[in-house]
Amino acid sequence: MKIQTTDVLVIGGGLAGERCAIESATAGHDVTLLSLVPPRRSHSCAAQGGMQAALGNCVKAEGDEPTVHFLDTVRGSDWGADQEVATIFAHEAPVAVRELAHWGVPWTRVRPGKNTYFIKGEKVEIEEPEEKAGLITHRDFGGTAKWRACYASAGTGHAVLYAVDGEVVRLGIRVLDRVEATTLIHEGGRCWGAVSRCLRTGELTAWLAKSTVLATGGHGRIYGQYTTNATINEGAGAVLALETGEVPLGNMEAVQFHPTGLVPSGILVTEGCRGDGGFLLNRDGHRFMVDAEPEKQELASRDVVSRHMMDQIKRGHGVASDFGEHLWLDLRHLGEAHLRTKLREVWDICRDFNGLDPSKAPIPVRPIQHYSMGGVRVNKDGEAYGMHGLYAVGEAACWDLHGFNRLGGNSLAETVVAGRVIGARVAERTAAASLSVSTDVAQSFLADAAKRIALWRDRPTTGGNVYAVRDRVASILNEKVGVFRTGDELEVAVTELEQAQRDIQRVGLRSSGPGVDPELTAAMRIEGMVRLARITAIGALERTESRGAHARTDHPTRDDAHWLNRTLARWDAEADAPRLTYEPVGLLDLPPGDRGYGQTLQKSMEVSIGRYNECAPSEMRAHGALPTDEPMGARMLWGAWKGHEHRPTRPERNE
Amino acid sequence: MSTEMITLETPRRLRFEIFRFNPEDPSSEPHHQTFELDEQPFMTLYIALNRIREEQDPSLQFDFACRSAICGSCGMLVNGRPRLACNTLTRDLGETIRLEPLPVFKLIGDLSVDTGTWFRGMAEQVGGWIEEKAPFQAHAEEERMDADLAQAIYEGERCIECGCCIAGCGVANVNPDFVGAAGLNRIARFMRDPRDARSEDDWFEVVSDENGVFGCIGLMGCHDVCPKELPLLEQYAYLRRKMLGAAREEERT
Ligand SMILES: Cc1cc2nc3c(=O)[nH]c(=O)nc-3n(C[C@H](O)[C@H](O)[C@H](O)COP(=O)(O)OP(=O)(O)OC[C@H]3O[C@@H](n4cnc5c(N)ncnc54)[C@H](O)[C@@H]3O)c2cc1C
Ligand code: SF4
Ligand code: SF4
Ligand code: FES
Numbered sequence: 001m002k003i004q005t006t007d008v009l010v011i012g013g014g015l016a017g018e019r020c021a022i023e024s025a026t027a028g029h030d031v032t033l034l035s036l037v038p039p040r041r042s043h044s045c046a047a048q049g050g051m052q053a054a055l056g057n058c059v060k061a062e063g064d065e066p067t068v069h070f071l072d073t074v075r076g077s078d079w080g081a082d083q084e085v086a087t088i089f090a091h092e093a094p095v096a097v098r099e100l101a102h103w104g105v106p107w108t109r110v111r112p113g114k115n116t117y118f119i120k121g122e123k124v125e126i127e128e129p130e131e132k133a134g135l136i137t138h139r140d141f142g143g144t145a146k147w148r149a150c151y152a153s154a155g156t157g158h159a160v161l162y163a164v165d166g167e168v169v170r171l172g173i174r175v176l177d178r179v180e181a182t183t184l185i186h187e188g189g190r191c192w193g194a195v196s197r198c199l200r201t202g203e204l205t206a207w208l209a210k211s212t213v214l215a216t217g218g219h220g221r222i223y224g225q226y227t228t229n230a231t232i233n234e235g236a237g238a239v240l241a242l243e244t245g246e247v248p249l250g251n252m253e254a255v256q257f258h259p260t261g262l263v264p265s266g267i268l269v270t271e272g273c274r275g276d277g278g279f280l281l282n283r284d285g286h287r288f289m290v291d292a293e294p295e296k297q298e299l300a301s302r303d304v305v306s307r308h309m310m311d312q313i314k315r316g317h318g319v320a321s322d323f324g325e326h327l328w329l330d331l332r333h334l335g336e337a338h339l340r341t342k343l344r345e346v347w348d349i350c351r352d353f354n355g356l357d358p359s360k361a362p363i364p365v366r367p368i369q370h371y372s373m374g375g376v377r378v379n380k381d382g383e384a385y386g387m388h389g390l391y392a393v394g395e396a397a398c399w400d401l402h403g404f405n406r407l408g409g410n411s412l413a414e415t416v417v418a419g420r421v422i423g424a425r426v427a428e429r430t431a432a433a434s435l436s437v438s439t440d441v442a443q444s445f446l447a448d449a450a451k452r453i454a455l456w457r458d459r460p461t462t463g464g465n466v467y468a469v470r471d472r473v474a475s476i477l478n479e480k481v482g483v484f485r486t487g488d489e490l491e492v493a494v495t496e497l498e499q500a501q502r503d504i505q506r507v508g509l510r511s512s513g514p515g516v517d518p519e520l521t522a523a524m525r526i527e528g529m530v531r532l533a534r535i536t537a538i539g540a541l542e543r544t545e546s547r548g549a550h551a552r553t554d555h556p557t558r559d560d561a562h563w564l565n566r567t568l569a570r571w572d573a574e575a576d577a578p579r580l581t582y583e584p585v586g587l588l589d590l591p592p593g594d595r596g597y598g599q600t601l602q603k604s605m606e607v608s609i610g611r612y613n614e615c616a617p618s619e620m621r622a623h624g625a626l627p628t629d630e631p632m633g634a635r636m637l638w639g640a641w642k643g644h645e646h647r648p649t650r651p652e653r654n655e
Numbered sequence: 656m657s658t659e660m661i662t663l664e665t666p667r668r669l670r671f672e673i674f675r676f677n678p679e680d681p682s683s684e685p686h687h688q689t690f691e692l693d694e695q696p697f698m699t700l701y702i703a704l705n706r707i708r709e710e711q712d713p714s715l716q717f718d719f720a721c722r723s724a725i726c727g728s729c730g731m732l733v734n735g736r737p738r739l740a741c742n743t744l745t746r747d748l749g750e751t752i753r754l755e756p757l758p759v760f761k762l763i764g765d766l767s768v769d770t771g772t773w774f775r776g777m778a779e780q781v782g783g784w785i786e787e788k789a790p791f792q793a794h795a796e797e798e799r800m801d802a803d804l805a806q807a808i809y810e811g812e813r814c815i816e817c818g819c820c821i822a823g824c825g826v827a828n829v830n831p832d833f834v835g836a837a838g839l840n841r842i843a844r845f846m847r848d849p850r851d852a853r854s855e856d857d858w859f860e861v862v863s864d865e866n867g868v869f870g871c872i873g874l875m876g877c878h879d880v881c882p883k884e885l886p887l888l889e890q891y892a893y894l895r896r897k898m899l900g901a902a903r904e905e906e907r908t
Contacts, residue, residue, distance in 0.1 A: 038771030040727070095793050102791045107797075107805060201679055230726065231722060349723065
């Protein structure tokens with residue numbers, strides 16, 4: 001056990017954490033970055049599709065600009081987003097993408113002359129003009145008025161992460177991989193670093209830091225194997241913040257499901273398959289989406305498709321398998337040539353993981369957890385509610401540009417934009433701060449961490465199995481807190497999850513080998529994961545409306561009169577249940593209206609937008625928002641959207 | 656519908672012979688331990704190893720993250736050959752499956768090796784980043800790049816640093832400073848990039864010794880084991896051409 005000091009402690013080496021670390025390192029601070037895995041193995045590397053930034057470079061992107069991106073983002077969020085944050089985001093995204101080009105990302109470029117694209121399954125030829133030759137080009141993504149997603153062939157996240165990590169290496173930033181942050185060190189509402197456990201040796205270290213950044217990614221793994229996320233996306237950041245008893249998590253019930261997770265592995269099969277004309281079939285080989293959505297068919301919005309798929313399964317039209325029921329994604333009619341070129345990753349995934357040839361056999365798929373809109377609630381400077389000196393960025397955070405549904409490509413863009421913007425704030429604040437905490441505080445947090453481990457090791461070697469609890473939680477969430485939800489099922493889920501949490505008491509460790517014991521590592525995470533699961537289920541039960549990805553069949557209306565707000569969940573010290581409160585979504589500029597796709601039932605606001613905006617800042621303060629460097633609303637571009645009114649009429653396509 | 660159902664008739668009984676050693680445990684000795692498991696449909700080594708850990712031996716160490724062949728965490732020797740475990744289906748293997756950690760890299764425990772430190776060291780050694788020609792201009796249009804060139808750079812960028820090529824390389828196994836196929840590929844990737852300020856002479860300094868391009872004996876043990884099918888042969892030929900050109904230049908001056 002030892003105590004170390006550093007200026008800035010960044011927990012998480014994905015895109016958000018690394019981009020944030022660069023900002024502080026460039027400002028001359030001593031930065032330490034902790035990660036479960038070597039940074040390049042973070043889940044950011046798995047994103048294939050693209051990163052949204054309104055550069056407007058190709059023909060189908062003409063006339064695009066940040067304000068249009070802002071509009072798409074707020075509509076996509078079903079008005080759950082903080083509109084000021086969405087503004088900052090949309091305006092910074094082009095700079096972030098160009099900076100990545102400067103660092104070496106091989107963005108796919110505009111090829112002048114005739115280009116062949118697939119639009120709604122049809123081959124279309126478009127002439128790209130000579131004067132745009134060699135600029136960063138775009139592809140089509142869901143819920144956007146323009147083609148806006150910048151991409152690097154089929155490996156956008158990989159290419160971006162390698163470029164950013166290259167910068168981290170060039171700057172000589174201290175990166176400690178195979179190190180897990182296990183507790184935040186804090187005192188009187190001020191965070192002073194974290195305790196970490198080395199995943200090579202098991203050694204504990206207390207890191208004392210002037211600023212601490214959570215960049216731990218999403219928490220899809222609370223859904224166990226039913227997620228597209230990597231095994232390491234277990235929500236550590238949210239758990240660390242929650243355990244302080246002070247910091248709330250925002251909108252944990254907002255969970256995005258992707259229609260086509262491969263069965264049984266859960267690996268993402270890209271939406272491009274349906275974009276290019278793939279069919280969804282039930283056990284009888286019937287194209288059910290044609291009946292369900294005659295207009296948009298397989299290309300209805302992601303939440304809508306997922307709901308119809310689950311409906312087919314519930315009505316007995318699913319295909320039985322050892323891994324539960326599924327449906328088919330049929331690409332056979334697209335032909336081998338198309339599949340092996342334009343959909344190469346899909347071809348490889350089918351071959352490698354299911355040993356199947358998609359030109360000869362349909363692909364088994366089912367909707368599956370994909371993205372966590374919820375996370376550590378922060379203000380626009382990225383500082384956590386109720387905890388000075390603690391920041392959160394990327395998927396771990398609820399900065400809140402995604403509201404109840406994030407658009408495809410907005411997540412990668414968020415990681416680098418937030419890394420830049422919040423990273424700059426962190427660097428400024430760190431320069432002004434001094435490490436005024438006594439080592440006694442660090443000692444006591446270290447002692448607590450050691451005791452926690454000792455308590456696990458002292459348990460009888462019989463008892464329940466930690467992996468069984470994990471699997472139980474996953475199946476409760478997957479069955480009852482899934483694509484669509486009802487009050488009855490959610491109530492059962494809440495009760496069952498409480499039981500699962502009690503079951504942890506009876507878990508024993510069968511091994512307690514020296515060094516890093518993988519079973520102990522899993523055991524130390526389980527309590528936090530069950531808490532996240534409970535908050536997700538309770539939040540979903542309480543929110544008696546449907547908004548974005550939160551679809552209640554018993555409350556199908558989006559209710560702006562009562563629910564134009566953000567759920568905040570705290571777990572008070574010693575409490576045995578979370579405490580929910582609700583704050584305004586932020587200042588409103590674009591008034592709540594029709595998204596142009598998805599559900600149509602709406603109940604209007606009862607107060608005027610003026611009134612809502614008058615109350616919002618003080619209410620948010622009362623809910624724990626810390627003061628920001630610029631006052632709330634300073635970055636709003638009031639009414640700028642009025643010149644860009646549009647209604648996206650195409651179906652939403654997300655990656 | 657006549658499609659392949661996800662069920663198997665009679666499962667095979669698989670025998671896994673797994674290398675075990677925990678350097679943190681003074682009483683641990685390197686050995687192989689045998690586990691048996693009923694095969695399940697579409698079982699990958701990711702699924703098999705997790706089942707062994709969860710059902711039979713909770714202390715077993717191995718690494719997976721993405722489980723979709725993109726993060727590079729899970730390289731190991733499968734029946735003696737370096738490959739990714741997560742995209743290896745047991746049905747493509749015999750009933751006895753031997754699993755060992757990748758050589759060259761430092762052993763963390765059992766099947767887990769420290770590729771992260773090796774690759775960070777390599778990145779520092781070869782300068783695996785863009786040396787900028789001028790500072791970034793936040794509000795200027797991006798520098799243009801030919802679409803085909805961007806594609807060619809991307810081809811080299813696809814390396815996932817899994818270490819299979821390093822483990823399969825005779826030179827890397829004896830010379831710890833040799834950057835290996837992954838390192839040579841990375842150098843070629845940055846040499847091709849017009850955004851990088853380094854000249855051929857600068858690169859010559861970095862790579863023209865036995866730790867770099869002239870250390871490679873060109874027998875291509877690396878090429879066949881790369882799970883991402885990188886054009887390692889081409890990258891190596893490109894580098895040799897460039898470096899021999901630079902060497903001749905140096906002789907003349
Ligand atoms: C299959 C897939 C495809 C996707 N495609 C797209 C796309 O095309 N476009 C798009 O915009 N978005 C996409 N997304 C979403 C996007 O990739 C992620 O939201 C984003 O990359 C998250 O980045 P991050 O930096 O926040 O977290 P991550 O990249 O997940 O990094 C988290 C980091 O935290 C570390 N960490 C975690 N816990 C701890 C701890 N306790 N201690 C220390 N370190 C810890 C990990 O080691 C890791 O380094 C996709 C997601 C998936 C799953
Ligand atoms: S060609 Fe042979 S010596 Fe050269 S990197 Fe590949 S395996 Fe090593
Ligand atoms: S070149 Fe291929 S084998 Fe070598 S590290 Fe990269 S991906 Fe792995
Ligand atoms: S687990 Fe990521 S490559 Fe195998």
